[in-house]
Amino acid sequence: MQDTSKSPYPTLFSPIRIGPKTARNRTWMSAHATLLVKDHVFTDAHVAYYAERAKHGVAVITMECMAVHETSLPYRGKALSFDPRMVPQYQKIAAAVHEHGALLLAQPWHRGRETNSVASGAPVWAPSAVPCAVYREMPHAMTVEDIDAIREGYRLTARHARSGGLDGVEVHSMAHGYLLNQFLSPATNHRNDAFGGSLENRLRLVMEIIQATREECGPDMIVGVRINSDDGHKGGLRPADWAEIAGRMTASGLIDYVSCSHGTYLNRMLIYPTSPESHGYQMDATRQVRQAANGIPVVGVGRIVTPAEAEKHLAAGDCDFVAMARALIADPEWVAKAARDEGAEIRPCVGANWCMTSIFAQAPIACIHNPAAGNEKELGTFTLKRAERAKKVAVVGGGPGGMRAALTAAQRGHAVTLFERGHELGGQIRLWSRAPSRRELLGIADWLEGQVTKAGVDIRLQTIADAEMLLADGYEAIVVATGSQGLRHGWTPLRPQNWNGAPLPGTDQPNVLSYMDALREPRAPGRRALVYDGLGGRQGVVTAEYLASQGAEVEFVTWLGQAAPDLAGSRDWGKTYGMLRRMGLRFATDLELTRIAGDAAHFRDIYTGDEIVKDGFDSIVLVLGAEAQDALFHTLAPKRAEGLTVKLIGDALAPRRADAAIREGEIAARAI
Structure with a gap:
């Protein structure tokens, strides 16, 4: 056992019991999608991915969520936990992870209304016919027979987890607005049968699933739950509600830990926020859950990215474990470096959400600056070889x-x-x-x-x-x-024939800049600035934010139907729009730039052909791509x-x- 007496992080590196097993320290890799799944089962890439984190000291790993029923298929790259083909894959991953001393858990889950029927070909299931704000597909209100099928899916998951040699099961769907959250929340559960109305009724299916999971796992496996500690929206469950729910679940004696998160698809930046969300932002609510959890361990998350942050929350009693996903994607050696007191060596998670953007594009998990993420077999630690001859x-x-x-x-x-x-x-x-x-x-x-x-x-x-x-x-x-160098020729992809020809009239004026020059310029942008975006990526909104932060009144114009649509991948378009509007930005869409004359920019409505002139700009910044x-x-x-x-x-x-x-x-x- 590691001597923590001289560690700057004594709580972080102290062991703790989770039901029948002992975790070697207080670090936990929380579940997250990888898109490494093939034909609905885990792969050898999963073996390498999880083993990479285990070998560097992570105590507990919850594998990515797996569907308990075929109606929970948001895309084809989802594993099916009720499929017996998962058992040999579990065995492979368990062997690799256990070799390095970590505990390994399955996470069964169902999206409920937070999906659509495109990939599954089956209706969306939910406790009540209330559509999701993101997917907006009307769900089928589940029958008692449907509820029985979901309960059986969770039972089969637990059975396969035992056969696969896993250490336990983390029952999910109570967090992030997924199916069991939908049953628990009066905002989404409008039933008038035994599964709706009172909290006891709304909790009924959850408790039946936990009971079935414990029956299959037995006393020698871990059974835990993943819940919210705050839904974060009006009408949803708030910290006091979740504390009461946690108290009821833990009082049953059926579970060994509670893992807390935040948010639903009404406010996904509470689930996986981009920078600059404050680190540890979920901990106040998590502490309330811990105080009601009858003494069993509580796992906390919330942009905790450094060992010092982790130690602070553990020592303060906010939680018993610190869970990380993105921080361990960025650096699988996080725990080992912290144990060596080499915090400065940790490759930091910077909250860019490139991991989310990659998944959104139906590509395997990736990190903005860890090229080995999702490619551990080829680029992971210990794969780098010395050159045969130094050059x-x-x-x-x-x-x-x-x-x-x-x-x-x-x-x-x-x-x-x-x-x-x-x-x-x-x-x-x-x-x-x-x-x-x-x-x-x-x-x-x-x-x-x-x-x-x-x-x-x-x-x-x-x-x-x-x-x-x-x-x-x-x-x-x-x-x-x-x-590369930012372009300022004035043309968008609407005019490919002009791309390498004469520039748009007026783009050679001294008050016209590329976005790189605007970010690089030491001079002030003036009282009013126009940002014209031809790309739809993050370049335009970053430039607009910078100019506004320098005191400029900024107008953002694009030929696209919305500003920066590519931010859908990182899920923070709403957060970014809100920030920019609070900074005073005005937006205009569907406008093609046709010329610049002095302080005026001339546009054409791409649908009607009408000419629109906007003037009085001290700076006009063009976001049109770059030249290698x-x-x-x-x-x-x-x-x-x-x-x-x-x-x-x-x-x-x-x-x-x-x-x-x-x-x-x-x-x-x-x-x-």
């Missing part, structure tokens, strides 16, 4: 991709020089972080800069590395990570025939996102 390597460009390439190349034993023409490392990450809501992004740049420095990379700032110099200095491999700065690569490329290794990565390859640049930097360095 002299140059990386040109000190953005996130260039720093990742330099770090990985140095870790493989190469002698690496990193050239950056600017006065600091970080590239566009540092530009974006000028917007107040994106300050946490600095964690990416700061972490990478600290790592390349520690790895012994020779960093040369304010240095232009041209082909002549690189070849004269005898570099054997060169990674070109020279990034790849000239150095094309100058060096012919030298590959003479044995020079030249790699092109990140925005210099094609302007995209930080995750792509970092992943390509990792892969390029592994290939040298």
Whole structure:
């Protein structure tokens, strides 16, 4: 057993009983979707994913939620916990996780009304015919026979968990507005039978499922529940309600722990908020649940990303375990680094929700700056091999991709020089972080800069590395990570034929800037600024926020039907719109920019053709994409025939996102 007497985190690293078993410390990996599922069962990729976290010290892992019935299929990449094919997959994962001393739990679940019938082909089930605010599909009000089928699905899950060698089952759907939450909440349960009305009736199905789960698990397995500690909306269950529910459930003697979360699909930023949500924001409500839980362990979550934060909440008695999902996606070595008192070495979760965006795109789990997330077999810890021969390597460009390439190349034993023409490392990450809501992004740049420095990379700032110099200095491999520059030609994808032709009239005026220049400009934006967005991504809203934070009155105009629709992937479009409206922004949609004349911007309504003029702007900022700065690569490329290794990565390859640049930097360095 680990000696915690000298640890700065003595509570975090103390063992604790959970029913019949002992957890080695107070860290818990909470369940989250991975899209690593194939044909509705777990895969070898799951084995590697969970084992990666177990080997670095996580005490308890709850695997991703699994459907207890075929009516809970939001997309095809969902596992079916009632399917006996899960048993051998459980056995594989359990063997890998138990080898490293962690406990492993299944999480059965049903979405209820918070889905649609597109993937399943079956009606949406709910206690009452109340549609979800996100999916808006009218559900089928469940019959008693339907309720029996759900209860049986949970029972089968527990049976398969026992056969699969798992340590226990975490009964889900009471959190996040899912099916059992819908039964519990008077906002969504309008029944007048034995499953509606009084709290006792609304709790009936939950207790029957817990009873069935315990019967299948027996006394030697863990049985827990995942609940909300606050639904966070009018008419929903609030902390006092959840404390009473937790008290009733724990008094039954059937469960060994309670895991708390927040929110429903009415307010999904309470479930997985992006930056700048305060860390530990759920803990006040979780503490109320713990006080009512009859002494059994309570698991808390809520953007807890550092060991110091975890220790604070544990020591204060807010919870007995700290659960993390995104923090452990970002760094599977989080627990081991904390145990070594190396908190500064932890790759920080920056609240960008790229993990959510990836899932939204039906791609496997990913992280904005951990390229190994979801690719543990190929890129995980202990997969990086020393180079057969150390080479002299140059990386040109000190953005996130260039720093990742330099770090990985140095870790493989190469002698690496990193050239950056600017006065600091970080590239566009540092530009974006000028917007107040994106300050946490600095964690990416700061972490990478600290790592390349520690790895012994020779960093040369304010240095232009041209082909002549690189070849004269005898570099054997060169990674070109020279990034991109924002476009200001004025054209949107509506006019592909004009993209490389003459620019839109007026875009050469000094008051017209690309979004990168606007974020980089030291001068004030003036009293009024226009942001014209042709992309629909985060660039436009980040730029608008920055200008507003500098005191400008900002109008946001786009040819799209809504501002920044791509934020649907990270789920924070509502949060972002609300923030910008509170800052005084005005929005206009469906308008194509046609010309700029002085302080006036001329637009065409893309549906009616009407001309609209907006004037009085001191600054006009164009968000139209970027142009790859790849000239150095094309100058060096012919030298590959003479044995020079030249790699092109990140925005210099094609302007995209930080995750792509970092992943390509990792892969390029592994290939040298």
